[in-house]
Amino acid sequence: MPPRRKRRRSYGSVRKLPSGRYQVRYPGPDGLLRPADRTFPTVTDADVWLSRKRIEIEEGRWVDPAHGEATVQDWGARWLASVSPQLKHTTQASYRSLIASRINPSLGGHELSSLRPIAVTEWVAQMRRAGLSPSRIRQAYRVLSQIMESAVDNGLIVTTPCRGVRLPRMPQSEPHILTPEEAARIVESAPAPHDLLIALLAFNGLRIGEAFALRRGDIDVSRRLLVVDENLAEANGALVFDTPKSHQKRTLALAASLAERLGTYLTGLPEDSEELLFTNRDGNPLRYNQWRKAHFNPAVSAAGLGDITPHDLRASHGTWVADRYGVMTAAHRLGHSNASVTTRHYARPVAGRDSEVAEAADAWMTGKDGASGT
Template sequence: MAEKRRRFGRVRQLPSGQWQARYKGPDGKDHPAPTTFATERLAEKYLSVVEGDIAQGRWISPTAGKTTVAEWADRWYRSAMSRWKPKTRESYRSVLDRLIGPHLGRVKLSALKPIMVSNWVGKLSEEVSASQVRQAYRLLSQVMTSAVNNDMIPVTPCRGVRLPRLPEADPRILTVEQVNRLSAICEPVDRVLVLLLAYGGLRIGEALALRRRHLDVENGRVVVAEAVTQLVGGPVIGTPKSHQRRALTLPTFVVELVGELLGNLPEGGDVFLFGGRQRHTQDRQQSYHGFRRRFRVAVTAAGLGDVTPHDLRATHASWVADSHGVLVAARRLGHANASVTTRHYARAMDGADDHVAMHLDEVARDASVARQQRKDDERVPNRQADGN
């Protein structure tokens, strides 16, 4: 019997006498009903139910019942990886393989429920740090959202899940005297690098990627256009984090030191300011790990305890926020949102809270003096009236 088209979908009678229903799903593919029907009316009723599910966003692709979390996560990863930086690709792949796949990989997309996600988060919390748990959950949430957007499931199971709290870990903010003491202990090249981090607010990867063409000594400016990322297979140079290219004006004394360093380097715009430490290796950037080892030695010698290169960036943010406001600090650090600056970098300078209290004391005293003066002024006319 010929196929009969309906307002939604179509039905046809098979040689066996049973009726088959088919429809075109939101995914653009043709889907047959999972079973055949004894009557044409039952086949049409099935199409009506499917049409309602699609209209109300409840439709699930028939293939969802067969697709596992691991299979969909791999499809999602391969479709999106071209948009990510190398470090992000490496990090996401590691989280999928270590934290998501072994626990949830074999579960069918349609079978994954919030209670299962909650149990997974609880188990992970016993095995890895809170930051890794939260990273894994955010990644799973992205994978599940893509499944919803592609009509594999009607709603994400990543909802209503309580995540472990991150421990409070404020950056170490140094004073100008401490930074100068630290830089003075460093060898000449490392001294320039330390001062760029503290007085320019650069990330260590941005500083190591600086080339001659990025530096305008005459006008005291540096252009942050590239960054070195450390991967398992070796360093990779790309754009800065969030692709935020920016130009910065540096203090004169830092510019002079940069100029002196450039004067000892070969010509050419591609020459790295902080090139390899072996002879004739200015065509590649210095090793971060080597600098990190020397930095720890200098920090210990300066008596500063546990200070990292990233703390110098936070120090710069705090200095600038304290003197010129958070918005200026955010621009210098390359943050599109100033809340990132205050949440992760800028902190109140030591002693600033005491200064605030002293200022409020002065305000209160001034108000009290003014109030007493008004009362005294009110008494004078009264006394004059009594004398008359």
């Protein structure tokens, strides 16, 4: 029997292997012949694959398979080095920790082109079985997603494997909204100067790191103004001064009584405008856990309250301001670039307001003045 003649093709080639399967070779945009990443059971399957590859190249969607041979670990390191200059120090430390402890041990050895959604799904399930919190799992997944999206953007892979993955839901925890009177009791129960620090959390809505980072030059007593342009945070045990969250520098008005008390306190500090307002006994920057245990928690207990966090004071401030002056004003006070963040995480309905709205609605419907009863 004469040997079977090869089918002539205008693009690429298909040949039958001794195993009976078919191998495809095709020219890339650079003219180099490359084999398909798999063999095919029939010549028809091989021809279909070859046709699709040709269309992919003609439409500019082709990716050199060699590019996808880089590992997740190698590309992750390159990606982190490229984005680090734009990240806050705490974010850099968080990303580095997640890559080293969560991504590389499980997925780092995979070639970019070989990582599939099922592997990512299994990785997420593995973290859940290990008892990681939903927040930590979502953070790790978000970093991996950014690494893989960068690989797509740079033409190393066609699509990201971080798709269709179900992540654990975040528990819905409501902040404890205090009344202004309750917050004032905590301030009165704290020793100086920590009473002023707590007052800035409750009555100016500062983040704890913003309050820790305040300097003498940030306070203008005569104009009753406060400038928030720095944040103090811990990154892998080290204290780092950086810009506020979302880089939102802002100037806030101070209550007259608070400005007066701050003015009195400033007279006892050095004249250096860079002098920190609040430090520990050794003159060093405050650390959150130490400060909360030594000064905040005792003040809460002395005020007859319990289960209150410093963050609750900020959330309470946002609620008071939003209730009386609107969400946009609250967003400015809290340093949010988007008011939706204020309503989603901070401002909460004030107790009793719904009943007041119902009474007002009755007046609107009847045309009677609810206040006068006429």
